[in-house]
Amino acid sequence: MLTYQKQIWDTLLEQESGLVLCGKGMDTIEIVKQLVVKYSQESKFVFVFGCPENAKYKIIWECADCGIEFLPKDIEKAVGKKERDQAYAANNVYFHSPGILAKDFLLETIDPTKIEGIIIYNAESILRDPSLQTCIAYYKSHHPKGFIKAFSERPAEFTELSSVMDLLWIRFVYFSPRFEETVKNSINPCKIQIVHISIHPERASPKKKHSDKFVPVVSPEFARTFDFLSLLHKQFISEYGRQLNVSPIDSLSLPRRILEQRCTTDTHQEILSGLMFFRNAFFALIHYPPEAFYEFLDSHRPNPLNPQIWAGFAEVNPLYEAAKKYSTDSLPSPKLQYIVNILENIPKNKRVLILAEGTATVAMIAQYLSSFIPATDSKDVAGSVHSILDVDDEEPLLDPEVFGVLTAPIIMLQEMHAQADIFDTFDPDFVIFWDVTLLSVRRLEIYNTRASKNVTGYALCYDEANEMTAMETSIENENQIFTKLISKLSTISKTPLEPFVVTNREIVVDDREFRSAMPLALLKAGFKITPSVITVGDYVLTKDIVIERKAYSDLVQSLKSGRLLQQIQRMHNYYKSPMLMLEFGDVDQFNAISDRDKNGSVMAKITTIIRVFPNLRIIWGRNANECAKTLLLLSRGKDQPSLEMAQEMGNDGSNINDDSKAVRFLSVIPFLSKEHVSLICHRCKNIRELLSLPKDELMTILGPQIGIKLFSLLHSQAKNSLK
Known part of the structure; x- marks a missing residue:
């Protein structure tokens, strides 16, 4: 190890848990490798998250060279429950997936107190990975003495340092910027x-x-295309740059996350989308062959179906004309x-x-x-x-x-x-x-x-x-970020986080929901979570109450596609008390629908759904934590959910079975999904009974659009053939 790496190593051995934040490209994987070697030699039970594939092989070879008998194992992919159970029974170092481990924790497949600690490479991923958040929170709540050693080379992701440290359950951070004296003296510039x-x-x-x-010989068409693209970019920044506080150089070099943090309105999001277009356009022009650059540009050509915020500038048409000529250039x-x-x-x-x-x-x-x-x-x-x-x-x-x-x-x-x-x-x-x-x-x-x-x-x-200028700006930005982070250290709480108090109140959660923040919020609220694959709803609270969760962005898309109507229909068919939970992010306004949806179409569709399904209840939550607390209140005094019943709902064993001619007939109808076929199977014993259903009932079962289409199809063809 280099001198600065050895200093980090010595510090981590003194600290039970800690976050190491280095400059970009500072080779923190070397420290991770040495930690894995140490814990393997000591037969410690440790998990490693976020390690790249080539780094895993390198670490395993290093352990082999050190004569370690039980080498680290990769159980991150394609490993079944039986193999995981065998791995959990041995003291070893394992490369693992936080999503799988979180579910194994909740299913009590593994005892967290037996785990010595967790190493997290690319620790910034915790901001985007709810499964990792849930995994760490469960582990530290049940085993406060277990260590977390986290590493990152992306300081720009840690602008909200206190929040990230809370997610990691860490109270110590070690900064190692490139300008720090020890680091500077450790590296010989080439x-x-x-x-x-x-x-x-x-x-x-x-x-x-x-x-x-x-x-070199420079193509005139390449130069003209570059000039028009640069001029369009300059005009765009002149018009919109102030709203995101960016200069022309910043717009091409600042990390996207920093720009995203400056976006507080829909207009800002459009501006950010425009900035990303210019980044990609300059990249394509400098990197791609001429015809490939033109293909990229043509794929972003403004039209009514693909509006672009930069479409109104006078330089757009000359840019496309120059790019088309450049596409045939052979120089x-x-x-x-x-x-x-x-x-x-x-x-x-x-x-x-x-x-x-x-x-x-x-x-x-x-x-x-x-x-x-x-x-x-x-x-x-x-x-x-x-x-x-x-x-x-x-x-x-x-x-x-x-x-x-x-x-x-x-x-x-x-x-x-x-x-x-x-x-x-x-x-x-x-x-x-x-x-x-x-x-x-x-x-x-x-x-x-x-x-x-x-x-x-x-x-x-x-x-x-300005390629060199962009790199120099990146260095300056990184230095400024480190300076701000170091100044925040004194404001960060040193008080350890309190473990979650888990009650006996159970809730069945669909596996797919672990990509959201809700499972962690449910843990904080005190729920005992049972992960499972369920086909009706996202959460089963009692034998009668099922909940479908929709984030605001997902709500709009689901309403447009008609998918939400189908999901509510399925809940209505199987449960007495179906509920729709609308979850808003912390950055969204609670009244986002009325503010953003100026024409009222979203509220109109929700009102229609309420009228069609009068027993549907809607839960509004400002964020995942509020939604979880609301579910806990709803569960008071109610019976516990049944995992077996939740799994059976939607998996019907009716007379129309998977091998029957009737199911094969329904399956070839283009507009019927598996969910539609399942609903029909649940309601009807055979095709004759399906034919006897009135149009209104078909519309209730399958939704208005699909119900009408199936009714028309059946009564124009199939009914006559069965006479």
Whole structure:
């Protein structure tokens, strides 16, 4: 380990639990690896979450090299309950899924007090993973002395540091920014030469020209397309940038999460969508072949079905016209030409790693280089595109008389962020960066220091695209984030969180609901949760009460598609007291429907549903916690739910069975889903009974639209055939 990593290691051994927050690309996986080795040697029962696949193999090999008898095992995927039970019975380190472990906790398949602790790599995922939140909360509530050691290299995700630490049940945080003295002294900066490429060579500053005076041939159509895209972006930021407090550079470099936090209205969301379009458009223009860029642009062409906030600017039509002309351009990208120029000056026995972001870019580079590398030498080219370079095309892509033939060193092409240990894997002497990113440069610095090498890097940058400026801005933004986070430390509570008090009040929760915040809210409210696969409703509170939960965004879509009507119909058919629970996020206003739905269509549809199903009750909650508390109040004095009954509801064993001709007949009707067929099976013994149902009853069972369609179909064809 490097000096700063050893310092983190020593600190974690002193602390029972803690969050380590490093700068991007600072190789925290090395510390995770050493922790897994230590706990494996000590036969500790520990779970590891969020570890990338290639890192798992690397950690297991490290344990094997250390002579550990019982190696860490991966039970994250494709492992059944029997295999998990066997794993839980042994003291070992396991790579696991928090979603599966959370359900095993709730089903009491495993005793949390037997688990020594949990290691979380990419700890920022807890903000987006309700299963991880539930898993950690249950574990710490039942085993307060168990440790949580969490790691992240994305400080931008921790702007609400106190909230994240509460979710992780952690009260200690260790900051390790790149500018910190120990970190700075631990790393030997490698030599990276910035290759300034001008889209308009005639305007380029003499200071930014390459030292060997090489000037690539730039396609006029590429330059025109870039100019129109830049002008459109500039006009967009001039019009809307102030609303999200972004400059042109910020709009292309700030982490999306920071921008999302500035969005408080629907208009802000539209502006953010526009910013993401420009990011993707610049990326596509710089990375993709001309025809692929035009395909991307064409897929975002404004139309009534695909409105764009930037559609009204005068530069839109010229941009599309320029891009269409550029799509037929055969002149290679200036960066491709520069790569060849650099390779020509590298000794043949050296190893060159070319890194680019995106598989399409890697393929484009490979295809271009195959025109220079003789077929007999293609064995010297390795990486993810080896097979592309082995292809002997009937027609060469480029004219060798114009561009020459390259006698290549050993060239390795790889997608930039495909794996964290990419430099260790290829052991390069030279690295060519198609993109210059903070993550890739820092990974090279770490590798260069650890391997005690003197790797030379070349960073290809378009001056007009501000690629270097964007990276420098990323560094400044990260430093500012760390400074703010460090200043917040004094305001963070040191008081340990109180374990949840779980009562005997049971609730059956559908497995799919563990992707929402409700299971954690139910735990906080005191419910004893039983996860299961149920086909009617999302929550079964008693033998008579079933609840379908809808978040606001899901509610609108479900109303439009008619799915909500079908779900309510199913609850109505199987339970005496069906309920619809409308959950609003903390950032949403509680009266979101009346505020956002100006034409009243959502409220009108809900009113119609209430009139069709008068026994339906609607629960309104400002957030998941309020919804959970409401369910607890509703459950008081009521009987407990039956898991067996909840599982049986919707799985009917009526006379119309899966093997019958009647079910096969119903199954081939295009507009009938499995749920529709199941409802029919529950109501009717045979086709004749189905035919005898009046139109109104079919509409009640299946919903108005499907009921009318089936009634018309049956009475125009099937009824006559059965006479």
